[in-house]
Structure formats: C-alpha cells, structure tokens
C-alpha cells in the first residue's frame with residue numbers, strides 16, 4: 001500500500017478537504033499513474049452529496065483522469081513507464097459476460113466497477129482522480145495521444161466518450177442531421193465530435209447566449225428552446241437528437257423534431273422519470289433511446305479520433321483548493337465548459 005494526497009468528501013454536506021488515502025500495491029496487471037489533471041463531472045457532485053444513493057466516506061471522486069505511467073506490473077505489456085495515459089468512468093468489469101466479451105464493458109451484465117464509490121472485485125471501495133496517484137488494472141487504462149493538449153484531455157474520458165458513443169452508434173456523418181440539446185460539458189463535446197464526423201449539427205439551448213460558441217465548435221445553427229417557435233420551425237428536421245440535459249424536459253416536444261425513423265438518445269440522467277406520449281413515437285416511427293459512456297475499445301477509438309481531428313474540450317484549469325467553489329459554479333451552469341483540476345496543486 002502507498003499513502004497518497006487527495007481531496008475527499010467526508011460527508012454529504014461538508015466541503016471537500018485535503019487528506020490522504022491508501023492506494024493498493026501495483027499488482028501483476030496494474031499500472032501506477034501519476035495524475036496530472038482530473039476533470040470535474042456533474043456526477044462527482046451527485047455522488048459526494050449522496051444524491052445517487054448512500055456512499056461510504058471519506059470518498060475521493062473524479063473519473064476524468066490523465067497522467068503519466070509511473071510503474072507497471074510484471075504482466076503489463078501495453079503500457080510503459082512515461083506513457084501519457086487516461087482513466088475514465090470504470091476501472092474493472094466481470095470480463096466474462098457477453099457484453100464484456102463484445103468489448104462493451106460499460107454494459108457489463110454484472111455491472112462495471114466505477115472509478116469511484118464502487119466496490120472493486122477485491123472488495124475495496126474505489127477512490128477516484130482528485131488525487132496525486134491511482135493504481136488501475138492495465139486493461140482499463142487508455143493511451144492519450146500527445147497531440148491532444150494535456151490539460152484539456154481529461155474531460156474526454158467521460159464527457160468525450162459519453163457523447164462519441166451514441167454519435168458513432170447512430171452513425172452521425174455526412175448527410176445526417178444531428179441536434180444537440182444542452183450546451184454544457186457534454187453538449188459542447190457532442191457538437192465538436194458530431195461536426196468532425198461530418199454531420200450537420202444544430203444546437204438546442206435554452207437561450208442564444210452560447211450561439212457564438214456553438215458556431216465556433218462546428219454547429220451550423222443554434223436555436224433557443226425558450227422560444228416556442230423553435231419547435232414549429234424545426235419540426236420533423238433531425239435524424240438524431242442527443243439530449244445531454246440532466247433535468248426533465250418536454251420529451252414529446254423534442255420527439256416532434258425528429259424525422260421519420262429518427263432517434264432521440266438521452267445521455268443526461270434526470271433523477272425523475274421522463275414521461276413520453278407513445279403517439280409522439282408512432283407519428284414517424286421514432287425511437288427514444290439511452291446510452292451510457294462507452295467500452296474501453298471505443299474510448300480508445302474516441303481519443304484517437306479527437307487527436308486526428310484536433311478536437312479537445314474547452315476547459316477552465318483550477319487549483320485543488322478551488323474545487324468547492326467550482327462545484328457551486330457547475331451547479332449554476334457557470335462554466336465554459338469543464339473544470340479541470342491541476343493535480344500538482346493537491
């Protein structure tokens with residue numbers, strides 16, 4: 001075991017504080033990563049505040065991790081000391097079920113092991129990336145191409161793959177009209193990735209305040225959803241709608257924007273159910289779907305795609321002592337578009 005510095009939640013209501021945690025010894029198939037940067041995802045906040053269920057404290061969160069390999073176990077062949085690597089939302093899975101065998105460990109039938117606040121296969125509770133070091137099974141460590149700006153790479157490990165996977169699955173590309181609902185951490189990556197895939201991208205945001213950014217990120221149009229006329233103007237327009245909003249939306253209104261055979265896929269997760277009128281689906285053989293992160297193979301594909309197309313998240317780099325303030329700003333949507341913690345300040 002080794003003791004490392006970290007920022008942890010000690011209860012559902014207190015601010016995160018600097019502390020130390022234990023990391024396991026580097027096993028035969030493990031990689032020790034010296035963390036350089038960790039992104040702040042809205043899921044981190046839900047988790048530490050107990051909004052997604054009770055957790056054990058102290059808890060270190062963070063599942064958008066980039067850093068450098070500091071040590072490898074004897075069986076590790078695909079990562080070497082000094083490599084730039086990343087870790088996303090999961091650090092293990094059963095590896096035996098049909099979904100794991102298909103390379104979609106995110107849909108492991110026994111449940112993938114989350115990077116934090118999850119029970120790993122050895123019975124320990126996982127601790128995330130707001131820390132100086134982490135030990136992760138080599139099979140769940142990604143290669144982060146050097147051409148992606150180092151400090152901006154971290155959010156690709158959650159926001160990047162969460163949006164890439166549905167865009168890839170539903171074949172965003174030339175001739176496909178894609179709408180992205182919500183222009184936050186996830187939404188702005190959906191816009192950049194869909195545009196790089198060659199799709200025609202429209203942003204649907206509450207107001208027009210982010211219109212300039214939408215166009216700069218590759219969208220060809222931006223519409224305000226507060227404006228009722230938007231839903232008439234854009235009726236029957238899109239092949240694919242990626243909904244990144246984590247609040248309840250008027251699903252029927254958005255389904256009405258889909259063309260025949262179109263799909264609305266949700267990657268944002270409101271805690272409440274999303275009611276849907278089945279007639280909204282009948283009207284044009286539409287589908288309502290969900291998508292959760294992505295498998296390791298697809299996450300690597302996403303990182304390589306972003307490197308090839310020169311895509312990176314827009315970030316605001318902060319010191320570790322600003323994490324609590326950053327949480328408040330995330331909750332009031334006051335971030336363009338992702339906070340990243342400089343792990344050297346932990």
Ligand SMILES: [Zn+2]
Pocket residue numbers: 041042043044063089158159
């Ligand atoms: Zn996340």
Ligand SMILES: [Zn+2]
Pocket residue numbers: 093094095096097098099100101105107108109110111
């Ligand atoms: Zn499995």
